[in-house]
Amino acid sequence: MTPTITAFERSPDRGQGQARDMRVRWALEEVGQPYDVRLVSFEEMKQPAHLALQPFGQIPTYEEGGLVLFETGAIVLHIAEHHAGLLPDDANARGRAISWMFCALNTVEPPILDLQIAKFAERNESWHERRLPMVHDRIRGRLGELSVRLGDADWLDGDFSAGDILMVTVLRRLNMSGLLDEFPNLAAYVARGEARPAFKRAFDAQLAVAIAAAAG
Template sequence: MREVTAYNWVPDFAQGFVKDLRVRWALEEAGLTYTERLIDHEQKLQPEHMARQPFAQVPVYKDDGVEMFESAAIVLHIAQGSDALMPKDAAARARVTSWCFAALNSIEPYVMNVTGTQLFHADAPWAEGYLASARGMLDMRLNQLSGWLKGQDYLEAGRFTAADLLMASVLRELERDGTLGHFPELEAYCQQCLSRPAFRRALEAQLAVFAKAEVPAGV
């Protein structure tokens, strides 16, 4: 049985954005069932968990053949065995894999420079100047991505793949402050991906865990 390790509670701003959501979404797209292994923020620092995830994070994934960490690596593992997430043609698979890494390396760092500053350092004296620069770099990347998507529904292979799952997971962070609305091509693309039933099921599964959780004392 496939198992996904996830948190049993996170603060409101993180609910619906913890990266086990990517794995849940991939499993839903692939039509694969899984169980949850829920941990709290003390357990993530214990030797048992850190032997499975050296950086004290989630998700961790286990199936009959592997145990692994890092959400995108897990998504690619699932995709390799799923026609729903990866085309069969070798050249197309290579291109989809390239776009998976592009989502993480060419887009996500620029997104997190902006959203991370807004979430955790908004009141810092340096934040305003830094955000102006970070937004400029992000806008450059988003314009490049928008140009690629112009006239096509998905990144590669003419259909939804693991690359779109990862790219949409990154872009939806920009819905927090309306940035995506300045890029109509990307907004439409993101909404198309997020309207998939598999995403809705994955999101509902993550949120259901938090809805049942007790808020830790002192929070």
């Protein structure tokens, strides 16, 4: 059965691949699972029909027969559990890969979200410029620890996994900040993820939506 995901009709990032549907598209491309996309407008996202799928009025959602999922972590985990290639067979290694999935979303992403919220919601506040270095330093703290752990490995723990999909896409949120360049092994890690054919297919698919929206 072909799953259907939702994505922004007009993504705020205009096709840079930072919207969260990118995580799900990438996972589906890695495992070779075709999918359909239903585009939703900002108005539709706050309507009852979408809220029934996603209680917080966000994208993406994932529908497959009677199954409805929200939260990219849960969707990527579901894909990884039902297809080969995104979680190791060894039970202990599988547990570690899932640790990295939660780590990306609950340890590394929150300080990065804080920066994006500061830039989006607080950029006209009197304190914005003075507060920004503190926000940056909190991100640097996490990136420094992650950089030490990664070392010169290609991926977070052995082979490429669902943990890498989430970590790379979380780190890509820093693309415009310059912070990633302070940690060359993390910048190389993100570039390694972006170079995967499945990433490129997913990126091109979301970019096509953005181009169509700009033309319409």
